[in-house]
Amino acid sequence: MTDKIRKSEEEWQAQLTPEQYRIARQAGTEMPFTGKYNANKEAGVYRCVCCGKPVFDSAQKYDSGSGWPSFWAPKDAEALELHTDPSHGMQRVEVRCSACDAHLGHVFEDGPQPSGLRYCINSASLDFDKEPE
Structure with a gap:
């Protein structure tokens, strides 16, 4: 892995919308069923909103019914970093972009096979590149 992408808080705020900044840089979350990619069924690639990885x-991607875009695996194993998140009185596993440390969401062990995982990701932490038809 190369050096992490580092920017000042002012640079991140200038680049992102207030909602993207709150979620991706301050580990916030969006309300369920409100994210623009929750019901997206188009083919393509989801990228980190902060760095484009x-x-x-x-x-x-699959419909978990949780209200957030859900995936059973990342694009590749090195795309993400996992961290223990004890916030809100719960013990969860936080998912971050490995390139810039953006908060993407959390991963749970109640997903479909073959992984058994559910990466529960905020739409505000993502950009989407539709696959050409």
């Missing part, structure tokens, strides 16, 4: 592929 490909983090998920539509081939691994």
Whole structure:
């Protein structure tokens, strides 16, 4: 892995919308069923909104019913970093972009096979590149 992408808080705020900044840089979350990619069924690649790194592929996306875009695997194993998150009185596993440390969401062990994982990701932390037809 190369050096992480580092920017000042002012640079991130200038680049992102207030909602993207709150979620991706301050580990916030969007309300369920409100994110623009929750119901997206188009083929393509999901990228980190902060740095553009490909983090998920539509081939691994599924409807978990949770209200957030859900994936059973990342685009590649090195796209993400996992961290223990004890916030809000819960013990969860936070998902971050490996290139810039953006908060993407959390991963849970209640997903479909073959992984058994559910990467529950905020739409505000993602950009989407539709696959050409």
